[in-house]
Every structure is written in structure tokens, then in C-alpha cells.
Amino acid sequence: MKIRINQNELNKSINIVQKAVSTRTPLPILSGILIEARGNMLILTATDLDLGIKTFSPCEIEEEGSVVVQSKLIGDFIRKLPSNSYVHMETTENNNMEIKCLNSEINILGNSAAEYPDNTFDNEGNTFSIKSESLKNLIKYTYFAAAQENIKPIFTGCLIEIKNNICTFVALDGYRMAVKKEIIEYSGEVSAVVPSKALLEILRIIEENKGNTEITISESHISFKHENTIIISNLLDGKFIDYEGIIKDNYITTVNAAVSDIKDSVERASLLAKDDKNNLIILDIKDSNMQINSASEYGNVEENLTVEKSGEDIKIGFNSKYLLDFLKVIDNEKITLNLIGKNNPCFITEEGKQDYIYMVLPVRIS
Numbered sequence: 040m041k042i043r044i045n046q047n048e049l050n051k052s053i054n055i056v057q058k059a060v061s062t063r064t065p066l067p068i069l070s071g072i073l074i075e076a077r078g079n080m081l082i083l084t085a086t087d088l089d090l091g092i093k094t095f096s097p098c099e100i101e102e103e104g105s106v107v108v109q110s111k112l113i114g115d116f117i118r119k120l121p122s123n124s125y126v127h128m129e130t131t132e133n134n135n136m137e138i139k140c141l142n143s144e145i146n147i148l149g150n151s152a153a154e155y156p157d158n159t160f161d162n163e164g165n166t167f168s169i170k171s172e173s174l175k176n177l178i179k180y181t182y183f184a185a186a187q188e189n190i191k192p193i194f195t196g197c198l199i200e201i202k203n204n205i206c207t208f209v210a211l212d213g214y215r216m217a218v219k220k221e222i223i224e225y226s227g228e229v230s231a232v233v234p235s236k237a238l239l240e241i242l243r244i245i246e247e248n249k250g251n252t253e254i255t256i257s258e259s260h261i262s263f264k265h266e267n268t269i270i271i272s273n274l275l276d277g278k279f280i281d282y283e284g285i286i287k288d289n290y291i292t293t294v295n296a297a298v299s300d301i302k303d304s305v306e307r308a309s310l311l312a313k314d315d316k317n318n319l320i321i322l323d324i325k326d327s328n329m330q331i332n333s334a335s336e337y338g339n340v341e342e343n344l345t346v347e348k349s350g351e352d353i354k355i356g357f358n359s360k361y362l363l364d365f366l367k368v369i370d371n372e373k374i375t376l377n378l379i380g381k382n383n384p385c386f387i388t389e390e391g392k393q394d395y396i397y398m399v400l401p402v403r404i405s
Contacts, residue, residue, distance in 0.1 A: 040104025164257030237272035
């Protein structure tokens with residue numbers, strides 16, 4: 040293999056695929072990136088056997104070929120090269136790779152591409168296209184509510200459901216739940232649970248991009264094709280919880296508050312709440328005032344906000360982290376807290392919108 044490629048292009052491609060490189064694996068080859076030069080493209084592939092990422096970059100090819108190179112080493116070296124310079128890459132005998140750029144040169148011991156798992160990125164199933172902006176919103180508003188670790192692995196993923204041209208993403212961890220809906224141009228029906236790790240990588244890739252993303256869901260895998268990158272992930276087995284049965288509307292109190300005000304107040308109150316195992320903050324809502332309190336052995340915090348309230352006065356405790364995770368992704372200026380009682384779930388929505396519900400369980404207060 041002998042190629043010439045722009046440093047910016049190569050660095051971007053390495054950063055994309057590195058997210059799928061396995062850090063703990065009985066297969067040492069998976070700590071590397073498969074590099075292939077074919078046609079006029081440099082193809083980079085990485086996988087941990089659960090998640091795979093493949094990306095294509097235009098380059099000048101003098102000689103086609105392939106090799107597996109240690110991910111961290113090549114990534115660190117390319118990142119530290121001058122921006123917009125040109126990188127010359129050539130494989131020599133025994134799968135060694137020689138990289139030259141201006142006055143810099145490195146030789147890396149590689150491995151044969153034949154040793155790399157034959158991980159197919161051809162996924163056959165239900166295929167539909169979604170606006171990347173819509174997909175970004177679906178992921179951004181939900182993925183953080185999935186469990187990080189759970190005795191039920193199904194809760195470490197997000198449910199993707201499509202019915203009647205509406206795509207719904209649902210994530211929950213036993214303490215909170217996020218449900219986001221977007222209208223799409225696909226009339227079929229879909230139901231699959233995708234690891235939140237895969238969705239986070241998709242979010243990073245489409246963060247600043249418009250256009251469309253093509254999604255294919257088979258019985259065991261889901262793949263996302265966006266511009267020159269393909270991400271494929273295993274689906275999670277099991278039955279997802281009946282999320283619609285969790286959503287209630289028998290509210291006794293509703294509160295409208297400005298996002299910036301409540302976010303700043305909860306952040307300040309959470310400074311002391313961190314000393315409590317539940318990150319406890321207390322919302323004491325009376326008339327048009329919401330008082331936010333937290334206390335620890337080091338002191339106490341009291342915040343007062345003017346709000347629009349209807350219904351009963353209420354005093355309720357929450358884990359401040361669960362509120363802040365929600366408040367950090369909201370784009371709306373106002374939110375509505377819909378409360379059923381001090382020991383019942385709170386359902387938070389964006390004021391004037393019905394496409395997003397965030398449910399959080401309260402912390403019992405004495």
C-alpha cells in the first residue's frame with residue numbers, strides 16, 4: 040500500500056473509527072484499525088464485535104493494499120502532525136507501516152489484514168431514511184436516561200419504535216425515563232432496542248451535519264449510513280418495558296418555569312447535594328414561588344424562583360443529577376413540571392410541545 044492523504048481528512052477519519060476500538064479484548068488485533076486503500080478511497084474500519092465503524096476518505100493511491108495498525112499509536116502521531124499538511128503512508132515487508140509528513144517520520148509494526156475479523160457491514164432488513172437533524176434530536180433527548188449498568192441489559196439501550204410515520208425513542212434506567220417523538224417519512228413499523236453507546240457515537244458523527252441518515256434494522260443488527268461513514272451495532276435481546284403504561288396525566292400541580300433560571304438554581308443547590316447519596320434537592324412550591332433547598336454537614340443552599348403554578352402547593356425531593364441531565368439538553372426557554380404527588384413520578388415537558396416527556400421519580404423526604 041502506498042498513498043498520500045490530507046492530515047485533516049486522515050485525523051478526522053481516525054477519530055471517528057477509534058470510538059469502536061476495543062480497549063479490553065482477548066483478541067489483540069481488535070486494538071488496531073484496519074486500513075485499506077482501494078480505488079481512490081482510504082477505508083478505515085474498527086470494531087469491538089458489538090459496535091463497528093467504517094469510514095471512507097478520498098486520497099491519492101499509488102499502490103493498493105491493506106494492513107492493521109495499532110489505533111492509539113497512529114492516532115496520536117497523526118493528530119500531532121501540522122494541520123493541512125500531506126501525509127505519505129506506505130507498507131513495507133512484514134506489514135510494517137512507514138508514515139512521513141514534512142520532516143517527521145514513524146515506522147509502526149502492523150499486522151496482516153487477513154487476521155482482522157471479517158465483520159460485514161452489509162445489513163439487510165427494514166431500511167428508511169431520516170433527517171439527520173431529527174435523528175440528532177431523538178438521540179440527544181433520550182440516550183442519557185439509559186442505564187449505564189443494569190441486571191437487565193435491555194435497559195442499557197434505547198427503544199426505537201416507528202408507527203404511523205412517527206419515530207419514538209425511549210430510554211429509562213429505573214429512576215427516570217425519556218420519550219422523544221419525531222415525524223418521519225416512513226410508513227412501516229419498527230421496534231428494536233439499540234445500545235446507547237452506539238447512539239452516542241452516531242450523535243457525535245452527525246452533530247454538525249445536515250442531510251439524511253439511512254437506517255437499516257435487521258433481526259440482530261442496526262446500521263446507520265451517514266455521508267461516508269457506516270456504523271453497525273448489535274441489537275439488545277429482550278422485551279422492553281411498556282413505557283406508555285408508565286405515563287400518567289392525573290396531575291394535582293403544574294408549574295411553568297424558565298429553563299435558564301431553574302437550571303442555574305439546581306446547579307448551585309447541587310453543589311451541596313453531592314454530599315448526599317441521592318444528590319437530594321428539595322422543591323418547595325407555594326403559590327408563585329419555588330424554593331430549591333439542599334443541605335449537608337457543610338451548610339445549606341436556598342434558591343427562590345418566581346414560577347407560574349396551578350393546583351396544590353407541594354414539597355418534593357429529587358436527585359439533582361437527574362434534573363440537570365434533562366435541563367442541559369433542553370432547547371426551549373420554558374418547561375412544565377407536571378406533579379401527581381410528593382411520592383409519585385414527575386412528568387416534565389417543554390412548554391407548548393407534546394413531542395417530549397421526561398419522567399423522574401422523586402426521592403422520599405422525611
